[in-house]
Amino acid sequence: MAEAPFGLLAELTHRCPLRCGYCSNPLELVRRRDELDTGQWFSVFDQARALGVLQVHLSGGEPLGRKDLPELVGHAAGLGCYVNLVTSGLGLTEERLADLVSRGVDHVQLSVQDADRAGADRIAGVRAHDHKLVAADLVTAIGVPLTVNVVLHRRNLDNVAGLIALAERMGAQRLELANTQYYGWALRNRAALLPTAEQLAAANPVVAAAQDRLRGTMEIVYVIADYHEAHPKPCMHGWGARQLTVAPDGKVLPCPAATVIADLEVDNVRDKALADIWHDSRSFNAYRGTDWMRDPCRGCARREVDFGGCRCQAFQLTEDAANTDPVCSLSPDRGTVDLILAAETRPVVEPALVMRQADR
Amino acid sequence: MTPESVPRIRPGARVSYDQVRESAVVLFPEGVLVLNETAAAVVDLCDGRATIGDITRRLADDFSGVEPRDVVELVERLVARGVVVLDG
Numbered sequence: 001m002a003e004a005p006f007g008l009l010a011e012l013t014h015r016c017p018l019r020c021g022y023c024s025n026p027l028e029l030v031r032r033r034d035e036l037d038t039g040q041w042f043s044v045f046d047q048a049r050a051l052g053v054l055q056v057h058l059s060g061g062e063p064l065g066r067k068d069l070p071e072l073v074g075h076a077a078g079l080g081c082y083v084n085l086v087t088s089g090l091g092l093t094e095e096r097l098a099d100l101v102s103r104g105v106d107h108v109q110l111s112v113q114d115a116d117r118a119g120a121d122r123i124a125g126v127r128a129h130d131h132k133l134v135a136a137d138l139v140t141a142i143g144v145p146l147t148v149n150v151v152l153h154r155r156n157l158d159n160v161a162g163l164i165a166l167a168e169r170m171g172a173q174r175l176e177l178a179n180t181q182y183y184g185w186a187l188r189n190r191a192a193l194l195p196t197a198e199q200l201a202a203a204n205p206v207v208a209a210a211q212d213r214l215r216g217t218m219e220i221v222y223v224i225a226d227y228h229e230a231h232p233k234p235c236m237h238g239w240g241a242r243q244l245t246v247a248p249d250g251k252v253l254p255c256p257a258a259t260v261i262a263d264l265e266v267d268n269v270r271d272k273a274l275a276d277i278w279h280d281s282r283s284f285n286a287y288r289g290t291d292w293m294r295d296p297c298r299g300c301a302r303r304e305v306d307f308g309g310c311r312c313q314a315f316q317l318t319e320d321a322a323n324t325d326p327v328c329s330l331s332p333d334r335g336t337v338d339l340i341l342a343a344e345t346r347p348v349v350e351p352a353l354v355m356r357q358a359d360r
Numbered sequence: 361m362t363p364e365s366v367p368r369i370r371p372g373a374r375v376s377y378d379q380v381r382e383s384a385v386v387l388f389p390e391g392v393l394v395l396n397e398t399a400a401a402v403v404d405l406c407d408g409r410a411t412i413g414d415i416t417r418r419l420a421d422d423f424s425g426v427e428p429r430d431v432v433e434l435v436e437r438l439v440a441r442g443v444v445v446l447d448g
């Protein structure tokens with residue numbers, strides 16, 4: 001039997017006031033009327049806790065868009081779970097935050113788009129930046145630990161020093177500098193987002209120096225730009241190993257991006273018990289462990305380190321999720337990634353960002 | 361780290377008991393740490409008052425065979441995981 005999961009990513013809604021061109025949400029966003037209701041989420045949390053989940057990440061879309069967010073927080077916290085609110089900060093007022101914290105929010109993860117207002121608002125597609133400064137002040141004032149998350153790409157990577165300074169001013173305990181992962185809207189916009197090798201080479205020492213300087217004050221987590229690397233990023237802690245995702249419509253996913261794998265039979269909490277899905281479903285067992293691997297992963301020393309890389313990326317770029325992540329230099333499909341880099345990091349005409357379609 | 365260092369659970373981390381795993385756990389933004397009995401006793405004493413020296417003495421009283429070296433190593437691991445911070 002598989003080990004119990006530790007974390008649940010609860011995507012409460014796909015609705016969001018922002019329109020980030022890098023958003024990893026799927027192109028086909030779940031509509032409001034298809035969202036799980038309050039009682040269904042309570043049941044998801046109950047089942048998740050019974051299964052072993054101790055950490056609930058409330059995300060989306062924008063979780064503040066759910067009117068029942070306070071009740072959902074209270075329910076998850078009441079079960080003894082650590083509750084992490086993952087938010088754009090839009091819609092966060094002093095009153096709302098105080099209510100959420102009194103009901104059990106343990107930690108807030110706030111996204112920031114760029115170091116300055118103009119750049120940030122261009123990427124978000126709406127005026128968002130100033131709200132984030134206010135949101136950060138509210139969170140630190142109430143005394144809840146704050147993580148700032150920045151998705152990095154060609155349009156903001158040169159400002160990494162400014163982004164670090166901004167997170168310091170915001171009073172963040174942690175800063176995640178995460179190079180864009182190309183799913184959903186980010187994949188759609190890849191030609192507008194892929195950084196150049198030179199940009200990365202310039203950013204890396206800046207990040208490393210800041211990590212040294214801020215050790216003990218603000219932890220900086222840097223997520224690599226995998227297309228430019230010789231080895232893929234690990235598939236979480238392994239497929240179906242530590243975490244599960246429940247999408248707004250109740251779909252239960254081994255990885256937040258897994259809806260892209262067209263031939264993956266995805267189960268729904270409306271039809272099946274969460275424990276059955278975790279332990280026995282085809283989707284969770286498809287890439288669990290290492291038995292499913294082919295060459296070159298099968299015999300590779302790194303197979304327990306990166307688990308063969310990302311299944312979703314393997315599917316998107318090679319049409320078979322059981323292939324080695326094509327980012328890997330040992331993959332027979334690495335050439336595909338090199339061609340993409342050559343074509344898309346230096347386009348002749350800079351492509352416009354296709355903004356995430358607002359919910360209607 | 362010296363015998364005078366004072367460890368404490370870092371802000372945002374929380375010690376809890378997991379009925380499913382029947383173990384003490386530390387919950388923090390990045391993850392979960394499942395504690396064995398000795399680790400749970402050490403974490404319990406990381407209260408921002410007791411020094412490493414105090415903790416070592418208390419544990420030697422309660423658990424036979426726990427060496428000062430074991431306590432120091434355990435606290436070092438907790439510091440490395442970002443769960444415990446040291447004052448002094």
Ligand SMILES: C[S@@+](CC[C@H](N)C(=O)[O-])C[C@H]1O[C@@H](n2cnc3c(N)ncnc32)[C@H](O)[C@@H]1O
Pocket residue numbers: 016022023024025059060061062063086087088109110111112149150151178179180181182183186
């Ligand atoms: C999809 S968002 C939903 C929560 C909220 N709307 C926000 O943006 O914080 C969840 C987290 O994923 C990050 N994210 C979004 N798109 C991403 C991408 N393509 N690659 C990596 N991280 C991404 C966001 O910055 C945020 O921290």
Ligand code: SF4
Pocket residue numbers: 016017018019020022023024025060061062088111356
């Ligand atoms: S990444 Fe941007 S568009 Fe996507 S859910 Fe978060 S705030 Fe909304």
Ligand code: SF4
Pocket residue numbers: 231232296297298300301302303304306307308309324325328329330331
């Ligand atoms: S061959 Fe597979 S396991 Fe080895 S480094 Fe590449 S992706 Fe990882």
